[in-house]
Amino acid sequence: MGYPHHPHPRETTVLSKHFGEADARTLGGWKKRGGYKALEKALGMQPADIVNVVKESGLRGRGGAGFPTGLKWSFMKPGDGKPHYLCCNADESEPGTFKDRELMRWTPHALVEGCAIGAYAIGAETAYVYIRGEFTEPLHWMEQAVKEAYAAGILGKNAMGSGKRIDVHVHKGAGAYICGEETALMESLEGRRGNPRIKPPFPAVSGVFGMPTTINNVETLVAAAPILLNGADWYKKMSLSNPKSTGTKLFSVCGNVQRPGTYEVVMGFPFKEFLYDLCGGPLHGRKFKAVIPGGASVPIQTMEEAEATLMDYEGFVAGGSMLGSGGVIVIDDAQSMVTVIARIARFFAHESCGQCTQCREGTAWTTKILERIRDGEGTVEDLDTLLDIGEQMTGKTICVLSDSCAVPVVSGIKKFRGEFEALIQGRRFHPVTAAVA
Amino acid sequence: MTPDLVGGLESPDYASHDRAAHEPYTPVFTGDVKRELDELLTRYPTKMATLLPALWLVQRERGWVSEEGMAEVAGLLDLTPAYVKGVVTFYTMYHQHPVGKYFIQVCTTSPCGICGAEDVVKAFVRHTNTGELGLTSPDGRFTVIEVECLGACGFATPVMVNEEFIESMTPDKVPELLARLP
Numbered sequence: 369m370g371y372p373h374h375p376h377p378r379e380t381t382v383l384s385k386h387f388g389e390a391d392a393r394t395l396g397g398w399k400k401r402g403g404y405k406a407l408e409k410a411l412g413m414q415p416a417d418i419v420n421v422v423k424e425s426g427l428r429g430r431g432g433a434g435f436p437t438g439l440k441w442s443f444m445k446p447g448d449g450k451p452h453y454l455c456c457n458a459d460e461s462e463p464g465t466f467k468d469r470e471l472m473r474w475t476p477h478a479l480v481e482g483c484a485i486g487a488y489a490i491g492a493e494t495a496y497v498y499i500r501g502e503f504t505e506p507l508h509w510m511e512q513a514v515k516e517a518y519a520a521g522i523l524g525k526n527a528m529g530s531g532k533r534i535d536v537h538v539h540k541g542a543g544a545y546i547c548g549e550e551t552a553l554m555e556s557l558e559g560r561r562g563n564p565r566i567k568p569p570f571p572a573v574s575g576v577f578g579m580p581t582t583i584n585n586v587e588t589l590v591a592a593a594p595i596l597l598n599g600a601d602w603y604k605k606m607s608l609s610n611p612k613s614t615g616t617k618l619f620s621v622c623g624n625v626q627r628p629g630t631y632e633v634v635m636g637f638p639f640k641e642f643l644y645d646l647c648g649g650p651l652h653g654r655k656f657k658a659v660i661p662g663g664a665s666v667p668i669q670t671m672e673e674a675e676a677t678l679m680d681y682e683g684f685v686a687g688g689s690m691l692g693s694g695g696v697i698v699i700d701d702a703q704s705m706v707t708v709i710a711r712i713a714r715f716f717a718h719e720s721c722g723q724c725t726q727c728r729e730g731t732a733w734t735t736k737i738l739e740r741i742r743d744g745e746g747t748v749e750d751l752d753t754l755l756d757i758g759e760q761m762t763g764k765t766i767c768v769l770s771d772s773c774a775v776p777v778v779s780g781i782k783k784f785r786g787e788f789e790a791l792i793q794g795r796r797f798h799p800v801t802a803a804v805a
Numbered sequence: 806m807t808p809d810l811v812g813g814l815e816s817p818d819y820a821s822h823d824r825a826a827h828e829p830y831t832p833v834f835t836g837d838v839k840r841e842l843d844e845l846l847t848r849y850p851t852k853m854a855t856l857l858p859a860l861w862l863v864q865r866e867r868g869w870v871s872e873e874g875m876a877e878v879a880g881l882l883d884l885t886p887a888y889v890k891g892v893v894t895f896y897t898m899y900h901q902h903p904v905g906k907y908f909i910q911v912c913t914t915s916p917c918g919i920c921g922a923e924d925v926v927k928a929f930v931r932h933t934n935t936g937e938l939g940l941t942s943p944d945g946r947f948t949v950i951e952v953e954c955l956g957a958c959g960f961a962t963p964v965m966v967n968e969e970f971i972e973s974m975t976p977d978k979v980p981e982l983l984a985r986l987p
C-alpha cells in the first residue's frame with residue numbers, strides 16, 4: 369500500500385508498489401521504475417495480439433461489474449472506417465471507494481501508459497480520462513503527466529516513434545455520481561446532462577460521439593501494462609482461489625477500522641485475515657458488526673459471512689455479497705445500522721438522474737421511510753413497505769442505480785431486522801460506549 | 806494529508822463575485838481565456854463537448870456561473886442559453902449564485918458519517934459564523950455545505966476548501982484551518 373502506511377508483508381504490490389514515492393509522479397521517476405516499457409512493447413505488437421494476451425490473463429473490469437477486459441476489447445472491430453474511442457472511467461464516486469484516486473495521484477504515468485496501450489489495442493487514436501471534478505489533486509498530477517508525455521513524444525501523432533497517433537486528454541467532471549455509469553459518462557463527455565442511455569446499442573457499437581467506444585476503469589487500464597510486460601501466465605498464477613478471478617486487486621478500506629487505506633492483495637485472499645491482520649482489526653474496545661465489501665451498492669455482510677469469505681468475484685457472491693468496486697466499508701458495534709443504511713439511501717436519492725419513475729420516486733420514498741424509522745417514528749408496516757419498494761426498484765430501470773439503492777436496504781433489513789424493529793417499538797439504539805484508541 | 810502537494814491548483818476568483826453580481830457583464834472569453842478555449846476545441850470532434858470545460862473556465866474566472874456567463878458560452882459553442890442552463894443545473898459543482906470567498910464542502914456520506922463527519926460539519930458551521938448550511942457568513946468569507954462521498958473515505962473526514970482537498974479533518978482542527986486562510 370505504501371501510503372499512508374508501509375505495505376503489509378502479506379500484500380502483493382504490483383499496482384501500488386510506488387504509492388507514497390513523490391518521485392514516481394514525474395516522467396523521469398516513472399521511467400526509472402520501468403515506466404513506458406510496456407507501451408513500447410505494445411506498439412511493436414499487433415493490436416489483436418495485445419487483446420489476446422489480456423484475454424488470456426483473465427483480467428476482469430475493476431469498475432464494478434467484473435466484465436472480462438480482453439473480451440470487451442475484442443468487440444471493437446478493426447478497419448470499420450470509423451474513429452474509435454477509449455474512455456477511462458475515473459469518476460470514482462461509489463461510497464467506500466478511493467483506490468483510483470491513489471493510482472492517479474501517486475502513479476499518474478501508469479494510467480497514461482495504460483490508456484495508450486488500451487487505445488492502441490482497440491484501434492483508437494484518442495483516449496479521454498474522465499476524472500470527477502472534486503479530485504483536484506489527481507487532476508493536477510494527471511494533467512502534468514499528460515503534458516510531460518506529449519513533450520517527450522510518448523503521446524501525439526507519432527507515439528514513441530511508432531508512426532501511430534495516440535492522444536490522451538483529461539476531462540474534468542462537475543459533480544455527479546451517475547456520470548460513473550458508462551453511458552452517462554459518454555453523455556457528459558459530449559456536453560450533455562449525465563443521463564444514462566438505454567442499451568442497446570452498446571458502447572462498442574455506438575458510444576461516445578456515436579462511434580465505437582470502449583470504457584474501462586482506471587485500475588483495469590493500469591493493470592494492462594504489467595500484464596503485457598510479464599505475460600498472461602504470470603498474471604493468471606496470482607490467484608489463491610479459482611481461475612475465474614486472477615491477478616491482484618486494490619481494496620480501499622474505510623470506516624471503523626484501525627488502519628484504513630488502500631491494500632493490494634492477490635485474488636482469493638482470506639477476508640478475515642485481511643480485516644484483522646492487514647487492516648489491524650476493530651478500534652479499541654469495539655467489535656466489528658457488519659461489512660459492505662464492494663462499495664455502497666453491494667449487499668451488506670454480517671461478520672459471520674465476511675469472515676468466511678475469500679476475496680474474489682465468486683468468493684464475495686458465495687459470502688452473500690459482491691466484490692463490486694473493492695470499496696470495503698467496515699461498520700462496528702457503536703453504529704446503528706438504520707442510520708448507516710438511511711444515509712446510504714439518501715446518497716442514492718441525491719444522485720438519481722430522475723429519468724425512471726421507479727428510481728426517482730423509489731430512492732426518495734426509501735429515504736423518507738428509513739429516516740422516520742431512524743427518528744423513532746416508524747411503524748410495523750414500514751419494513752414490508754420498504755421491501756416492496758425495493759422489489760419494484762430492481763431490474764426495471766435504464767441503469768442499475770435504482771437496484772443499487774435497493775440492495776443495501778433489502779439486505780440490511782434481512783440481516784439486521786432486529787435493529788429496525790427495536791427502533792419501531794420505541795427502543796432507542798444504544799451504542800457501546802467504549803473508548804476509542 | 807499530502808505534504809508535498811505543490812501549487813498549481815488554480816483557485817476560482819471568489820473574491821470578485823460580489824462585484825461581478827452587480828456590475829455590467831464583461832465577456833470571460835477574451836485574450837488568454839479565449840485561447841484556452843480554442844485549444845480545448847481541438848481535443849474533441851464536436852464543439853458541444855467543450856461545454857463542461859468552458860463552464861469551468863467561467864467559474865474559475867468569475868467564481869460562479871451567471872446567466873450571462875451561460876449565454877456567452879452558448880453563443881461560442883452554437884448552443885442555446887436554455888440548453889446550457891439545463892446542463893449547468895444537472896451538475897452540483899457549478900455555482901449558480903455567488904458563494905463565500907471560501908467555499909467549504911464536507912463529506913457526510915455513511916463511511917465518513919460513521920467516523921464522525923456530522924461533528925466536523927457542526928464545527929465548521931459554528932466557527933465560520935454561517936449559521937446554517939448553504940448560507941454565507943455575514944463577512945462574505947465562508948459558505949459551508951454538506952456533500953456526498955468525495956472519494957477519499959479512508960481519510961475521514963475529507964473537506965474541500967475551494968480547490969484545496971484536505972484529508973482527515975476533525976472538529977478540533979477546524980479553528981486552526983480557518984485561521985490560516987488569508
Ligand SMILES: Cc1cc2nc3c(=O)[nH]c(=O)nc-3n(C[C@H](O)[C@H](O)[C@H](O)COP(=O)(O)O)c2cc1C
Nearest residue numbers: 429430431432457459460461548549550584585588
Ligand atoms: C451508477 C453507476 C456508477 C458507476 N460508477 C463507476 C465509477 O465511478 N467508476 C468506474 O470505473 N465504474 C463505474 N461504474 C461502472 C461502469 O458503468 C462500467 O461498468 C465500468 O467503468 C467499466 O469498466 P471496467 O470494465 O474496466 O470495469 C458505475 C456504474 C453505475 C451503474
Ligand code: SF4
Nearest residue numbers: 721723724727765767
Ligand atoms: S435508474 Fe435512476 S439513475 Fe439510472 S437512469 Fe433511471 S433514474 Fe437515472
Ligand code: FES
Nearest residue numbers: 912917954955958
Ligand atoms: S464517504 Fe466521505 S469521502 Fe467517501
